[in-house]
Amino acid sequence: MRGQILGVDTRAGEGQIAGEDGRRYAFRPEDWAHRGEPAIGLQVDFEPENSRALSIFPVPGAQPVATQMYPAAPREPTTSKNKIVAALLAFFLGVLGVHRFYLGRTGSGIVMLVLTVTVIGTLITVPWSWVDTIRYLVMSDRDFARRFGND
Structure with missing residues (x-):
């Protein structure tokens, strides 16, 4: 099944995926079957089991859409003056x-x-x-x- 990562707790590595069936699935670090880190907004392919997502892979060519969902934080002001x-x-x-x-x-x-x-x-x-x-x-x-x- 395909879905999109809704959120990831970077400390624990756990997260939520919204499946194309409209349900939400939880995952743990051991469920992530790809090298790299899960990112909010990333399109993934996974195997659903009850309310859990297993064998999670990013969809080839998919980029996280988190930058579209959440605008970039404002830059800190800087100056060359001391x-x-x-x-x-x-x-x-x-x-x-x-x-x-x-x-x-x-x-x-x-x-x-x-x-x-x-x-x-x-x-x-x-x-x-x-x-x-x-x-x-x-x-x-x-x-x-x-x-x-x-x-």
Whole structure:
């Protein structure tokens, strides 16, 4: 009989097959008669015995349709920027906005650079760069990549 694998417990190797007769059949690792692993959505040929599937083989040329049933998980954000480098730049050269240029925030980098020319502007950019330093250090790598991973 032909059927489709509905699910597989990868730890135990047990799973379920939906037969073409509309019934479900359970299987264990010893029932899988083919080299390789059973995959969700794979079309298989098997011998039914009560509610059990025996001698399970994949249908030749069949590919798992699991990718059609379940969309791919979203990718994790990545960035080539390093949050430690950004924090060090913010701490040592922050009043000039160098860390902002490094992270691709050119607009706010220019604002910090222009503000630093005046004494009052420097009073603004010093705490601004300290806040940025602390923020980069406490931010998780994932959040940092999500926020500054535009490259």
